[in-house]
Amino acid sequence: MVVSFKLNGIKREAIVEADTTLYKLLRELGCYSVKCGCETTNCGLCTVIVNNKSVLSCAVLALDVDGAEIETLEGLESEALEFGLCMADEGSEQCGFCNTGFIVNVVMMMRELDEIDRESVKKYLAGNLCRCTGYQGQLRALEKFIERKRGIKI
Amino acid sequence: MYIANNYVRAKSLEEAWELNQKKNNKIVAGNCWTRLGHGNIGTIISLKDLGLDKIESDKEQIKIGAMVSLREIENNKEILESFGNCVQKAVESIVGVQFRNLATVGGSVWGRFGFSDVLTVFLALGAKVELFKKGIVGIEEFIEMDYDRDVLVSIILPKKGLKASYDSVRLTKTDFPMLNCCVARNGEKMRVVIGAKPTKARFFDCDFNEESDKIVEQFVFGSNLRATEKYRKSVAKVLIERNRRAVM
Ligand SMILES: Cc1cc2nc3c(=O)[nH]c(=O)nc-3n(C[C@H](O)[C@H](O)[C@H](O)COP(=O)(O)OP(=O)(O)OC[C@H]3O[C@@H](n4cnc5c(N)ncnc54)[C@H](O)[C@@H]3O)c2cc1C
Ligand code: FES
Ligand code: FES
Numbered sequence: 001m002v003v004s005f006k007l008n009g010i011k012r013e014a015i016v017e018a019d020t021t022l023y024k025l026l027r028e029l030g031c032y033s034v035k036c037g038c039e040t041t042n043c044g045l046c047t048v049i050v051n052n053k054s055v056l057s058c059a060v061l062a063l064d065v066d067g068a069e070i071e072t073l074e075g076l077e078s079e080a081l082e083f084g085l086c087m088a089d090e091g092s093e094q095c096g097f098c099n100t101g102f103i104v105n106v107v108m109m110m111r112e113l114d115e116i117d118r119e120s121v122k123k124y125l126a127g128n129l130c131r132c133t134g135y136q137g138q139l140r141a142l143e144k145f146i147e148r149k150r151g152i153k154i
Numbered sequence: 155m156y157i158a159n160n161y162v163r164a165k166s167l168e169e170a171w172e173l174n175q176k177k178n179n180k181i182v183a184g185n186c187w188t189r190l191g192h193g194n195i196g197t198i199i200s201l202k203d204l205g206l207d208k209i210e211s212d213k214e215q216i217k218i219g220a221m222v223s224l225r226e227i228e229n230n231k232e233i234l235e236s237f238g239n240c241v242q243k244a245v246e247s248i249v250g251v252q253f254r255n256l257a258t259v260g261g262s263v264w265g266r267f268g269f270s271d272v273l274t275v276f277l278a279l280g281a282k283v284e285l286f287k288k289g290i291v292g293i294e295e296f297i298e299m300d301y302d303r304d305v306l307v308s309i310i311l312p313k314k315g316l317k318a319s320y321d322s323v324r325l326t327k328t329d330f331p332m333l334n335c336c337v338a339r340n341g342e343k344m345r346v347v348i349g350a351k352p353t354k355a356r357f358f359d360c361d362f363n364e365e366s367d368k369i370v371e372q373f374v375f376g377s378n379l380r381a382t383e384k385y386r387k388s389v390a391k392v393l394i395e396r397n398r399r400a401v402m
Binding site: 001018039040055056058060105125128 | 155161202251
């Protein structure tokens with residue numbers, strides 16, 4: 001079956017099976033930032049943006065995104081770079097495995113939340129698990145980033 | 155993940171229902187739960203093109219389409235204004251934002267999961283379930299029904315001026331609840347719902363001042379990996395009291 005969509009601003013078409021997940025399709029299309037951690041919709045590693053909403057690509061059926069706009073970290077470079085640098089400054093990376101899904105969700109959080117505080121940040125990012133438990137480092141990076149972008153301390 | 159041979163976007167509820175009568179076909183909504191299965195599906199039935207992704211409100215009720223996501227009911231202003239933050243509190247601990255953008259109200263109610271936060275809050279609010287063939291039934295009745303092959307169309311929340319409060323206990327954030335509870339006050343009466351006992355949510359209607367010791371006796375608790383029966387029973391009393399205080 002054929003599915004058409006926009007991937008990082010470029011029109012794409014692909015032939016997929018009924019049960020192909022968006023995760024699998026994106027990897028096949030070369031988006032290697034999209035990774036799979038749990039495959040049970042628990043960890044947030046496979047996060048991508050579909051029609052300006054962050055979703056778990058391991059659960060989305062490829063045929064469900066027909067006509068949609070999809071963004072992966074590959075297409076979010078400018079929005080993601082500044083936060084990535086804050087993470088590097090604050091030593092937020094340990095093994096680094098969880099970073100890609102986490103950064104995509106941070107980008108989406110900045111787009112979605114008009115008002116932001118420590119509690120809303122924690123709630124928004126609760127679905128991004130870090131098996132190295134590097135949450136304090138991530139929080140320091142978020143404090144720095146949000147102060148730069150919004151001029152507020154969280 | 156299961157294996158599926160075919161995928162059809164139904165053009166009408168009738169078509170979705172027809173396709174769903176075949177045993178190895180399956181309605182797939184958010185796919186969050188279904189993707190955990192390993193069987194074979196003949197045809198995946200998608201309800202995406204049926205306009206079931208809307209929340210409609212009038213003086214009497216709020217109608218939530220089966221394909222509305224949990225994230226949408228979490229943020230919906232009408233729901234917040236009519237029922238306070240109980241719906242928001244019930245869903246906000248379910249996995250994460252990315253998950254709740256996918257998981258649907260229809261899939262959550264249809265599943266009738268023992269651990270469900272969604273059932274607990276809807277049961278307290280006296281929700282009704284609209285089914286394509288069977289019509290509208292109370293959620294109390296729906297919970298007891300067999301898993302037949304009907305199509306869930308919407309959830310209806312009657313605006314009865316209830317004051318409701320929701321709380322749950324989880325061993326870690328975003329995990330399944332160890333226990334959940336919702337109290338809905340209607341004047342001097344209240345409905346207490348307890349879910350994740352660990353079995354399916356049940357309700358008890360009583361006077362607002364009923365003793366919590368007596369209320370918990372109306373529920374059957376059990377043990378599993380998350381907690382023992384005894385512990386659940388003790389926590390239930392605390393949750394009832396907390397919720398009761400919140401609607402005083
Ligand atoms: C890892 C994980 C953690 C979870 N944690 C919680 C939690 O803490 N609290 C909680 O309340 N819930 C929890 N859930 C359940 C979750 O919130 C959803 O209820 C669940 O994913 C089903 O929603 P869905 O849209 O993904 O349904 P799907 O997986 O697409 O479908 C679920 C079932 O419903 C049927 N179905 C779907 N829509 C319809 C319809 N309109 N008519 C008829 N049948 C239909 C499908 O055929 C299938 O049998 C969890 C689920 C997972 C996978
Ligand atoms: S791989 Fe999708 S949530 Fe873990
Ligand atoms: S840094 Fe290792 S999983 Fe998060």
